[in-house]
Amino acid sequence: MNAPADIRGSGLQEGESRYFNREVSWLAFNRRVLEEAANPAHPLLERLRFLSISGSNLDEFFSVRVAGLKEHQLEATEHRSYDGRTPTQQLERISEDADVLIAEQQRTWLELSDLLGKAGVEVVAPSGLHAKERDWLRTQLSEQILPVLTPQAVDPSHPFPFVPNLGFALVFSMVDTADGEAVSEVLMIPASVPRFLRLPGQQSRFIAIDDAITANLDLLFPGFELIGAGAFRVLRDTDIEIEEDAEDLVRHFRSAIKQRRRGRVIRLEFSSGTPSDLELLVREGLGAEHALIAESSGFIGITDLGQLVEDEGHPELRFKPYTPRFPERIKEHGGDCFAAIRGKDIVVHHPYESFDVVVAFLRQAASDPDVLAIKQTLYRAGKQSAIIDALVAAAEAGKSVTAVVELKARFDEEQNLLWASRLERAGVQVVYGFTQWKTHAKVSMVVRREGGTYRTYCHFGTGNYHPTTARFYTDLSFFTASKRAARDAAKLFNFISGYVPPKGLELLTMSPVNLREKLSGWIDSEIANARAGKPAAVWAKMNSLVDPAIIDKLYEASEAGVKIDLVVRGICCLRPGIPGLSSNIRVKSIVGRFLEHSRVWCFANGARMPNAKARLFISSADWMPRNLDRRVEVAVPLENPTVHAQVLDQVMVANLIDNEQSWTLDGEGHYTRVDPGKKPFNLHTYFMTNPSLSGRGQALEGKKVPKLKLEQGG
Template identity: 45%
Template structure:
């Protein structure tokens, strides 16, 4: 049987849109607090922005190139674009329908978004003063005519298109008013309002006061619009100075071609034709919006805790809490596993701080992919270098949308004396690893931290990830060899435990699946559980289909993209796919293979996607420590039992929410994990 048959695969872009639909659906889940419902709309909007900047822009490039290209589902670029356009328009319409429902609910809770015309006379007097003092000095109107070409508008900026007439000339003229949302709050609370508290949007104020920018003119129409531009960087790796090349590409990103126009639904045909002509966009690229453009702003509403999730505090590591307190001694006696955000990321930051100040630590080596601009880790690495330690950091300056921040952090590290590597030619370094070399009585010892997620204390509060601290000498040897591979000219060694992309990760995954196939063919139990963000690699998927046909039971927990089709007769009948969309973003990559009862368990930085397996430096690490192996098994089974936040995938790529019958107990995996870690800490106390 040909398991590579395109009929067995789904289109990547369509499966991503299905994922964002699941995110958006959380806005209508009554058990989510009201402002959290609104936040899911903001998250879905943010996701769509990035999708258009990268994925839609990429499909458009393929169409323009005329290359005869077919994707994994045998779709041409034009067919992909048509499918995207159809699904995206429906999704956006749903987004604003949901927004309207939530805004009505907010009114019942005493929060109301109003227009200028709904203000009282007293409130209008306040607004006049506010406009004159806070808004008017910041805004610069831009005429568009033969002597004033259409201005360049940066990607995702909000603007107002204005139609007007002058007293001297009856001809209709056009202008652009930029909305200064980068320097002023877009959501403005009307002072002195009580139940309901009233809020204005900055663009609504500008629309109402547009005449103040065009004295002597008659305003005919003011319409908000927003442009999305191609933001995919074309970086030449074969250059002497990669840092300079990335910085050049970042400047080009601002001026990428327009790929989407969002326009208020009541815009006149004149404005629509004017903007589509100036931006060189077709009708299918235009999204008519029934509500405020750019719903990301709703994530910026602060306060009102009674309309949010019950606050939680990430707990200390209960495995570390059960030790004597000396970190080096604790990791020497047993591996320590932490599960974020249920357990605090502070343990990781403290590990780097401790290494930076410990006089017995000789060297620190770390890979950084995404890191916050106020990261304690950056500060600790700088301190370590200033304390005379050998500090080597691989800073991936091609991490999408984090390039500028990573360059800034890299220069800060270099200034303090760290040796900074800017990645490997042709590859992105996506692995998550820290190596600390320490002198002890017995000699030189290596302490290693390995993780599924980034060294970012901000995202660690909302992403689920797993990290492991170990003093395992074989892992330490592999870690040293790994950093030598990144920083020098070393050939890949024979690894003791590391599985490394792009060297042998796909081969090891396929080998593990083959192992289950061989066991299944003997009539014995064979099982695979795999949790990841995305599943796209056709070689791995074809092998999973083969395993399913051999009788291997395969349970996949895939948050986002999944082009595998479960439940196809005689192909994937033994495969199930579920997606968990909850309070926290599911980010950990965990893999389980039954292996005739020996149970192979891995954590990894990599999804099963071509880019991860071919174009990135990734790590997959076996979990041999029995306590952690059992703990990860329990986590996986808990996600498989989730019947509150789980969506199950059908063979056609659609999803349905897991149904809970009256007789079944509700299982919400993330909430259960949160409660369990709190209970364990209390028991230790």
């Protein structure tokens, strides 16, 4: 798709696009993540965690986004990005930016390894081992590691071994000293083998597994002389193509998951100094003639550094532990979630407030004899899921339980298949949804018999039903006993399970039904207010902003006089602050201790923001074509005054005034870290130290919560 050519009246130059490139914007986001690894305000092991995350992010970027572009390039398609670039042009720019990012990762690791060594966490080379450590290492390798390893010769009778996605291996050229015959060997390091071995003793000393093996090759190859050695890492295309006419979706995914392991090699990374003949052996053996080839100047597989972070000890090098609060309102009802929700809508703000309340909601439903039915969407639930346990318990207790399990949740397909099997064995009615659309909405509904009638309790979330990520993702959980919400939630589940179009929605807005149309309409209302001389503003918080039609609508609103403030953590294709195009749009990104994940949309509705009459929504959807057109998503209005005030006056204002973890985006695509100045404000610290408005209960009603003020207004 080409960008609109008409840029008359704007501050854009001839040939400039109205949009930033999606892939370049993503790389800029990962650079902000990497910057946190260099942030002296963070403890050292937390800085190392940010470095590891930047590596993991980049791996996924290559195996998904770059893989897709590579396929377009090889097929010689003219598919252009929204900013008008061909696949080849995008790959060239990505390669340049990624190389700079990877070089910065290596520099950051050198800096951190030096600082960590001085702080008592040391990664040592073989030459730095003490005599006792060398002896221990040889014993450890002989007894614990080498039995797991399988060296494989490469010759006409031994084809090159298969190396899976994210596979790490060593490669050697050797000579048999007995007969002088040359041999090439490949040694895969299985994922079950730790990347670092912790050396014995009180100190936190580690050695990388590849260094340990290479320094003790005689244990693995007795009688051989080493001629050359290297290491390599493989990234493959991990996308799964959905066949719309697949007769059995489950069988199709089981087959596709196996095929994904053998996807096209997208990137091949070699250790510095790997002999050219060994590089050629690996490239030919993997069929990687079209892969991006890179030689690392340092540590291969930056994501594996996360193992050092998970090692126990050194609390002084980590963030101070934080224990999430459990909403006081529910405690005051003796832990009865239904009674608390019946009294008033509640918003739970994760991770500051515990995800346990969501689990407790479902556990209570499972054990309550008056609960008749539970319906639940599951996109990502994690490996150890209390949510699954609760649904199984409910089914085994004889309740009607329906679970919508999304098989197309990238990298969770296999886990979701396992959950689906367990749920079905327990008697849960498992629904897999649509072939062409992902069910990304986060919804749970519980039908309960009360006083001769039925009442439905609903939970709507901005994040997944995932207990692990809920500890460090910021998300919102909204609980309500609204009859309108109940009727709409029922229509949502009927849409997914029975393909019944959800007509006459009273409260919810849903994609791909009417979310795009409604979102544009809400922005149009602000445009009309601005033209009528009324206050007009849009505040929105999301993970990504990509959709060109929505971006164009925001441009239109900006030039009509609507004040627009966007908090976009990751990809942002909108160009802010361009005269005549986006002069009234400001964009910021927040990267800090917690991952900003909640989606919140606010529309001034004729009064200065923030105000009690503003239209306010939480959603599972980002503003991307896939969310608006190819996914089942939900946007939920927040109408209860306390809940409204909590999300608008607390959550959104805190995001807008944060100046310790924030970056601002300019019209050229550059992000600049905000200077806190004389009034530093950290939204994560604020929410860790203050109760929420809707969940604090009577016991905390008197506790003063600092009033947040947005000085620039709306």
